[in-house]
Amino acid sequence: MGVLQHIQHQISALNDLIKINNDRIAGYQKANESIDETGLSLLFNEYIDQSKNNVSELREYIRVLGGSPTDGTTLSGKFYHAWIDVKATFVNKDRHSILADCERGEDIAKKAYRAALDDKELIWEDAQVVSILNSHLEGLKVSHDTIKALRDTEISV
Secondary structure, eight states, X not given: XXXXXXXXXXXXXXXXXXXXXXXXXXXXXXXXXXXOOHHHHHHHHHHHHHHHHHHHHHHHHHHHTTOOOOOSOOSOSTTTTHHHHHXXXXXXXXXXXXXXXXXXXXXXXXXXXXXXXXXXXXXXXXXXXXXXXXXXXXXXXXXXXXXXXXXXXXXXX
């Protein structure tokens, strides 16, 4: 793979992560519409802001690589397509179901980041982007664990 192809592959992978974050934002916005609980609403808004910050950092790095950051969400792609299914499940759900759907979405986002970091063709040579991706992944892990704990609390109630 030539240098230009390698850079284009990295840009594509980062754009896929932008899309998964945009889908995550849309998923939590939909969850917010489905729940009437201030504590959960604040948490969902925190995760929306987390993904907005992730998108901002990813866009900045794509520009460093000489690429054009993507906008919006899409139905195609290897990392983020499953979030669409999660977003569609928030209609008329109870608290436990909404939290279970959010956890599923967090699993998808974590998997996308892990796949990007583990992709042998990407060969992330810049420590800055590896640090950014690992930081995002750690934040997603914390979010996932919080959502899972809240969901599990619902089961035992």
